[in-house]
Amino acid sequence: MGLRRSQSADGGIGTGGTGRRTGTAPAAADAPKRPGxxxxxxxxxxxxxxxxxxxxxxxxxxxxxxxxxxxxxxxxxxxxxxxxxxxxxxxxxxxxxxxxxxxxxxxxxxxxxxxxxxxxxxxxxxxxxxxxxxxxxxxxxxxxxxxxxxxxxxxxxxxxxxxxxxxxxxxxxxxxxxxxxxxxxxxxxxxxxxxxxxxxxxxxxxxxxxxxxxxxxxxxxxxxxxxxxxMRASEASPKTATARGRNPWRDAGYLRFVLLDIFLNLDDAILTVGIPLWAVTRTDAPHAVIPAVMVINTLMCVFLQMPVSARVVGARPAARAACWYGVALLAGCALIAGSGHTGAAVATVTLLLAAAVVTGAELVRSLVSWELAVSLAPADAQASYLGVAGMAQAIERSAGPVALTSGVLAAGPIGWLGLGTVVTGLGVVQRRASLRRLDRLDRLDRLDRRATGESTAPAGSGAPAAVA
The missing domain is CATH 1.20.1250.20 (MFS general substrate transporter like domains)
Known part of the structure; x- marks a missing residue:
């Protein structure tokens, strides 16, 4: 597709940079202590x-x-x-x-x-x-x-x-x-x-x-x-960037990421529509469980988002974490499916536990989608690519509730298990596709550096590079 990563003095694009880190995170013993x-x-x-x-x-x-x-x-x-x-x-x-x-x-x-x-x-x-x-x-x-x-x-x-x-x-x-x-x-x-x-x-x-x-x-x-x-594309990399590489609508690899990301945003619909409707229509749990789900979600996002972010640093860790999102969502769906044939007390506990597990998946997803949307885009067309990536969540918020109410909830427990299984599989696909694209961008970056006479940082060194 002609994708290239333009370099700037601060390792990013524009004045602030949006550099991408492809190496591994520093060892815990060497890393500075994170402030509160x-x-x-x-x-x-x-x-x-x-x-x-x-x-x-x-x-x-x-x-x-x-x-x-x-x-x-x-x-x-x-x-x-x-x-x-x-x-x-x-x-x-x-x-x-x-x-x-x-x-x-x-x-x-x-x-x-x-x-x-x-x-x-x-x-x-x-x-x-x-x-x-x-x-x-x-x-x-x-x-x-x-x-x-x-x-x-x-x-x-x-x-x-x-x-x-x-x-x-x-x-x-x-x-x-x-x-x-x-x-x-x-x-x-x-x-x-x-x-x-x-x-x-x-x-x-x-x-x-x-x-x-x-x-x-x-x-x-x-x-x-x-x-x-x-940062206009023509100013970023006039020699190596092509019009095709700067057009997200003609970049099949990036569009595949956006398409998969729609399904990897389903935690939102599950928490706001799926669990409340399932609780009311298919379980004996009291209606008070619905606001409790929202409270759990809010508290976990406020107090656990920073600790989770410390474990997902860089493009490659984000790509690998896509699998864990699917696994967590499958576990949450299994809990929801199992809450329909129990008493009120057990159903309540099961649904609240499911809300906690799905929220854990949300904490991971928010970082994965954010990091990959930036890291998989060429540096000379960040804004237009991120605009296309933003469609994933918008589409999920429009289609997700409809899919849950007309498909998953109608199918009952099998619907929930099927949803979790499908999302887990798509998480694996997202991981592999993203890592392949990152490898390709690394190769193109090394070729560009050789062509311009710049030194190439060793693979996995953790040296900052501009976003791709």
Whole structure:
């Protein structure tokens, strides 16, 4: 495909670099002691810019938590939409939102990431504040779709920013961002619970408008970060990069990674849709188990994401960890399948244990998807490639719940075991394909170095190299 890795002085691309590490991690005895999570939040990889972006992420996800927790009730109580209309509205918005990541990625090849992020947040101010003015299915569909499109695009730009700001330490930044985002989602859900307790139309309208206006503050925080010029492909590697290698839609190897990554994101649908519906319809567990699942997920993400990130450092360890994701998901699916023919107490314990196991898979997946999306992309087209990679989670969030409700839950315990087995197999395929692509990129890198007269670092030395 003509993929090449362009080199820069700091081992990455752009001003911050998104270097890829192909060697093994240093031995534990030689590695410096990792500071605690709070210390890393005060001094994150990327310095002042990263700290400001983490603060913006926190406020952004508080708003997302409020909106996600109250939108169905808003549409029901205030707008009097039927369940079928709400389902169609959210389904269409989710499908259109799939286009957000690639559009944002393509724009980031020509415009600074900061500018695109600010534009996304300002658009959300307009679309959310317009919701109380929209009455009827079609106007609400337009506002919700625009909000979803901007939301998905902004998430891709956050990934590009992390690569530029954190460089080789992007895995640590990713773990910190997930800690921040999960804490923010919990706070947002709590604020939404207060509005639900009051339950009046006026309160719901105030919540939506306040949420929309909060994105003004988010945009202001993003504006305080440094302006980084976009890295155009023609500027990165004009001699060796080809138009074919810079086009993610013509890169079969990268598209295979994205396709497999859709299935390796199913933990989200399992936790938010699969376990709750299974608990209610197929077990004797009390309904209180559903919020308990969310509590377990949030607490594990906040307190365990950093320790897990310390064990998945670099592209090759991330590729190998794809197998462990499948194994953990299979174990979680087996627990869910076994909870359907037990008493209330045993079903409750089994489902909570399944939630913990699936959340463990989520902790691994978040790092694997993040690291491989960056490491498998050519350095001279990072933004556009990451835009395509961002489609995986967007597609899973749209199709995952449908697949679970119409296929897995309908098939019963066999459906869960089949799902876990398939994902485990796809994890093996992802591992092998990713390692082969990394080997190929290493060979191309050595050829480029020889052609330009640069010295080649020994294989497995752990020397930083630019992202591929």
């Amino acid at each position: 999570t709070l210390a890393q939040l005060r001094h994150p990889p990327g310095g002042h810019d990263a700290r400001r972006m983490l603060a913006a992420l926190f406020l952004d996800r508080v708003g997302n938590g409020v909106w996600a927790s109250s939108l169905v009730l808003y549409f029901t109580v205030v707008e009097h939409l039927s369940a079928r209309q709400i389902g169609a509205l959210l389904g269409v918005a989710g499908l259109v939102g799939i286009a957000g990541p690639p559009i944002a990625g393509a724009l980031a090849e020509r415009r600074p990431v900061r500018s695109i992020l600010v534009a996304c947040h300002l658009m959300r101010v307009l679309t959310l504040c317009a919701v109380p003015l929209c009455h009827g299915f079609v106007p609400l569909l337009a506002a919700t779709t625009a909000t979803t499109l901007c939301d998905r695009g902004s998430k891709t730009m956050e990934i590009v920013f992390a690569g530029q700001a954190a460089g080789e330490q992007r895995a640590t930044y990713r773990a910190l961002s997930r800690v921040v985002m999960n804490a923010a989602y919990a706070l947002g859900a709590g604020l939404a619970a207060i509005a639900v307790a009051v339950g009046t139309s006026r309160v719901y309208e105030v919540v939506v408008v306040a949420n929309g206006l909060s994105y003004l503050a988010v945009a202001a925080m993003v504006l305080r970060t440094s302006r980084r010029a976009p």
